[in-house]
Amino acid sequence: MNKKSEGKRNGFSLGELLSGEQASLVIALAVLCIIATILTPVFLTSTNIMNVLRQTSLIAIAGIGMVQIILMGEIDLSVGSTQALVGVFSVWVLNATGSIPLAFVAGLALGALVGLMNGLLVTKAKINSLIATLGTMAIIRGVAFVSTGAVSIQAKIVEFETLGTGYIGPFPIPVVMTLILFAIFYYILHHTAFGRYIYAIGGNVNAARLSGLPVERLKIIVYVMGSAFAAISAMVLAARMSSGQPNAGLGFELQVVAAVILGGISLTGGVGTLTGAFIGMLILGVLNNALILLNVSSFYHEIARGAVIILAVYLDGTRRRNLQKKLIKATE
Amino acid sequence: MDTSIPTPTTSVRNPATVGDAPVIELKKIHKKFPGVHALKGVDFDLRRGEVHALMGENGAGKSTLIKVMAGVYDFDGEYLINGETARINKPLDAIQHGISVIYQELNLVQDLSIAENIFFGRLLTTKTGRVLWSTIYEKTAEYLADVGLKVDPREKVRRLSVSSRQLVEIAKSLSLNAQVIIMDEPTSALCPQEIENLFRLIERLKARGVGIVYVSHKLDEVFAVADRVTVFRDGELVGTKPTKALTTESLISMMVGRELSALLPKTAPVLGENVLDVKGLTTEKVTRISFQVRKGEIVGFAGLMGAGRTELTRALMGLDRRTAGSIMLDGTELPPNDPVKARDLGMGLVPEDRKLDGIFPDLSVKHNISLISLRELRKRFGISKTLENEAVDDMIKRLSIRTPSSKQLIAKLSGGNQQKVILARWLIKKGMKLLIIDEPTRGIDVGAKAEIYKIMDKLAHEGMAIVMMSSEMPELLGMCDRIYVMAGGGITNEFKASEATQETILSSCID
Numbered sequence: 001m002n003k004k005s006e007g008k009r010n011g012f013s014l015g016e017l018l019s020g021e022q023a024s025l026v027i028a029l030a031v032l033c034i035i036a037t038i039l040t041p042v043f044l045t046s047t048n049i050m051n052v053l054r055q056t057s058l059i060a061i062a063g064i065g066m067v068q069i070i071l072m073g074e075i076d077l078s079v080g081s082t083q084a085l086v087g088v089f090s091v092w093v094l095n096a097t098g099s100i101p102l103a104f105v106a107g108l109a110l111g112a113l114v115g116l117m118n119g120l121l122v123t124k125a126k127i128n129s130l131i132a133t134l135g136t137m138a139i140i141r142g143v144a145f146v147s148t149g150a151v152s153i154q155a156k157i158v159e160f161e162t163l164g165t166g167y168i169g170p171f172p173i174p175v176v177m178t179l180i181l182f183a184i185f186y187y188i189l190h191h192t193a194f195g196r197y198i199y200a201i202g203g204n205v206n207a208a209r210l211s212g213l214p215v216e217r218l219k220i221i222v223y224v225m226g227s228a229f230a231a232i233s234a235m236v237l238a239a240r241m242s243s244g245q246p247n248a249g250l251g252f253e254l255q256v257v258a259a260v261i262l263g264g265i266s267l268t269g270g271v272g273t274l275t276g277a278f279i280g281m282l283i284l285g286v287l288n289n290a291l292i293l294l295n296v297s298s299f300y301h302e303i304a305r306g307a308v309i310i311l312a313v314y315l316d317g318t319r320r321r322n323l324q325k326k327l328i329k330a331t332e
Numbered sequence: 333m334d335t336s337i338p339t340p341t342t343s344v345r346n347p348a349t350v351g352d353a354p355v356i357e358l359k360k361i362h363k364k365f366p367g368v369h370a371l372k373g374v375d376f377d378l379r380r381g382e383v384h385a386l387m388g389e390n391g392a393g394k395s396t397l398i399k400v401m402a403g404v405y406d407f408d409g410e411y412l413i414n415g416e417t418a419r420i421n422k423p424l425d426a427i428q429h430g431i432s433v434i435y436q437e438l439n440l441v442q443d444l445s446i447a448e449n450i451f452f453g454r455l456l457t458t459k460t461g462r463v464l465w466s467t468i469y470e471k472t473a474e475y476l477a478d479v480g481l482k483v484d485p486r487e488k489v490r491r492l493s494v495s496s497r498q499l500v501e502i503a504k505s506l507s508l509n510a511q512v513i514i515m516d517e518p519t520s521a522l523c524p525q526e527i528e529n530l531f532r533l534i535e536r537l538k539a540r541g542v543g544i545v546y547v548s549h550k551l552d553e554v555f556a557v558a559d560r561v562t563v564f565r566d567g568e569l570v571g572t573k574p575t576k577a578l579t580t581e582s583l584i585s586m587m588v589g590r591e592l593s594a595l596l597p598k599t600a601p602v603l604g605e606n607v608l609d610v611k612g613l614t615t616e617k618v619t620r621i622s623f624q625v626r627k628g629e630i631v632g633f634a635g636l637m638g639a640g641r642t643e644l645t646r647a648l649m650g651l652d653r654r655t656a657g658s659i660m661l662d663g664t665e666l667p668p669n670d671p672v673k674a675r676d677l678g679m680g681l682v683p684e685d686r687k688l689d690g691i692f693p694d695l696s697v698k699h700n701i702s703l704i705s706l707r708e709l710r711k712r713f714g715i716s717k718t719l720e721n722e723a724v725d726d727m728i729k730r731l732s733i734r735t736p737s738s739k740q741l742i743a744k745l746s747g748g749n750q751q752k753v754i755l756a757r758w759l760i761k762k763g764m765k766l767l768i769i770d771e772p773t774r775g776i777d778v779g780a781k782a783e784i785y786k787i788m789d790k791l792a793h794e795g796m797a798i799v800m801m802s803s804e805m806p807e808l809l810g811m812c813d814r815i816y817v818m819a820g821g822g823i824t825n826e827f828k829a830s831e832a833t834q835e836t837i838l839s840s841c842i843d
């Protein structure tokens with residue numbers, strides 16, 4: 001590109017494009033909220049809004065991990081199964097030891113182990129992450145069923161519920177947890193070397209290797225974190241239900257992936273922001289909530305979720321093509 | 333699937349009608365992209381049986397003009413073919429008018445056979461739809477013989493070398509009765525021998541009356557092959573002249589708009605101790621490589637396509653598995669297969685394929701430059717924006733990277749500036765001792781080339797050891813202190829640059 005045209009196009013940058021995109025996401029969210037309010041006045045009550053946030057926090061916590069995995073150009077479909085297995089396991093540890101912290105740590109450790117397995121399959125065994133985590137998704141779900149005999153485990157310590165149902169001031173504990181984790185990982189993604197490496201690997205893994213970035217190690221770390229986040233969401237869910245359920249989190253992975261992609265994290269990696277992903281999660285949360293408020297049968301929820309994920313991937317493709325077009329035009 | 337690409341009926345394969353009737357005539361062509369006026373009313377014409385070189389720096393508008401001729405872009409202006417206004421709105425229109433483009437990256441389907449590629453989209457079939465394979469193979473063999481390629485028409489394109497693939501593309505053009513073949517940087521991946529073959533083929537095509545548009549950066553080639561030269565600069569026509577009326581200097585000054593007294597600024601080296609000592613390095617692709625590089629020295633590697641130069645860069649960085657041998661970098665033994673350690677000990681690699689292996693297209697210039705030095709730009713918990721901005725801005729100034737801001741996406745810079753950004757990525761890092769540069773000026777315009785050479789010379793003077801792989805002889809002879817020649821994955825010869833000539837190097841390439 002010649003110097004003149006560079007000067008002329010100075011005003012255009014990826015950052016602006018993304019923030020423009022974020023603006024349209026916020027508008028979509030607002031429109032959705034307005035429609036929900038018109039259809040059912042209950043939507044705009046503070047109780048319900050807290051409810052939406054609490055429900056969304058499950059997707060959001062697991063979503064923070066998923067954002068990093070997808071940014072690196074990989075995917076993790078095992079988060080739903082992990083939610084089940086970790087939920088069952090942590091409640092079992094809780095009942096066996098009577099210690100909430102111990103149950104929490106054990107759940108987290110199991111999550112990390114799952115992540116390590118995923119990470120090793122993707123990096124060392126070099127299995128495509130879609131297939132590898134599809135496999136572990138089935139295995140982990142199976143283990144959850146086998147180990148419990150497909151029966152849920154009731155938590156024997158009532159205080160455990162606080163994690164899922166308690167409040168700090170007016171805010172539900174899961175929401176507060178989500179906000180803290182969001183703040184931490186926003187900083188990590190955008191202000192630390194680790195975050196930059198994730199974007200670089202997702203953007204061009206060859207160049208990352210040639211520049212001496214420890215690609216494999218970083219991928220494993222991100223997978224471990226991803227499953228650890230799924231484990232946290234698992235324990236929040238188990239606490240809310242006061243039990244560990246082997247069939248928890250069925251289809252959860254699709255919701256998380258849909259929310260993240262809807263929020264502008266590109267499936268090919270390297271593009272998107274955590275803020276955008278959070279707006280995507282809220283859109284999905286509001287949609288879920290509205291369907292419940294409107295008494296729509298849960299079978300239709302499945303249909304709606306399926307449609308959302310297809311829409312999200314379609315939008316991702318269109319965005320990428322548009323960006324590509326703009327780049328081609330700018331460099332020609 | 334049968335005949336979606338009809339072959340033109342007017343054959344031009346009869347006796348050479350080298351005349352003055354232009355096959356293609358473009359008048360006052362304008363092409364605008366949002367914010368960019370890529371072509372500003374340029375004229376261009378191509379006669380039968382002539383080679384017309386199209387030159388200019390990156391961004392001059394050459395690629396845009398090719399795409400206008402090929403029907404990829406719409407445009408404003410007049411497009412005449414054989415004196416008549418042609419409606420070229422899509423690539424198929426151009427093909428039907430006998431205009432073929434051989435793009436730099438080649439457009440063949442890797443997993444199909446040569447014959448299937450040549451008859452792509454127009455397989456010959458019986459009425460019932462059975463494919464007439466024997467006829468297709470026969471015809472393909474004829475076309476291949478025509479371009480001097482001796483391979484089985486059933487061979488998969490994936491198994492062919494780049495030069496053979498190019499010949500298949502030319503054969504395909506001929507099978508479409510092309511009266512015009514547009515070649516975009518056709519020699520960028522060819523060795524001298526293959527280039528000569530291509531030139532001989534071009535001569536034969538000329539004799540048949542085929543007009544050739546030859547887009548290239550390489551001055552010597554243009555002088556060797558072109559009848560006329562047209563130069564573009566910033567989307568404007570600088571001029572069209574017969575090659576005979578031009579000298580290297582006058583052509584360069586047409587291209588850059590200023591006299592370039594010397595492209596190669598190499599000054600006398602100040603050599604220090606050995607920085608790199610490689611002994612018996614062996615991977616799957618290279619065998620028993622031993623050589624040394626001293627502080628402040630520029631060492632070049634010559635060789636044909638597939639001689640193992642790029643593979644050697646990968647072996648040095650530890651990207652390919654080392655099976656034998658040792659690498660000492662400034663007195664420290666490099667552990668095998670550990671590119672992270674190689675980098676930390678001060679070895680850097682500027683790869684051959686910028687787009688595929690070099691740039692992070694979604695990141696800004698700033699983030700591209702600072703990526704591997706973030707640990708040095710850290711303050712407490714995160715990256716210090718101040719330190720990062722200072723270091724990056726300093727690099728942009730030092731290497732005179734032309735970008736409107738450090739926040740610009742790297743994908744929007746020209747090839748030369750992208751190359752500088754990748755150099756900057758390594759130079760910003762503290763303690764760099766050895767820089768491996770694979771094809772330092774591939775796909776870079778003349779002006780930026782000279783700048784890259786100047787940077788390399790300056791680095792060497794500051795004590796950096798440099799290894800460069802190159803298939804451009806003038807560059808090797810002009811920049812290096814010593815030159816190793818590679819063939820078949822091993823080193824076959826070593827020259828002092830002062831004692832080497834193009835001929836001596838070439839002859840040991842082939843051995």
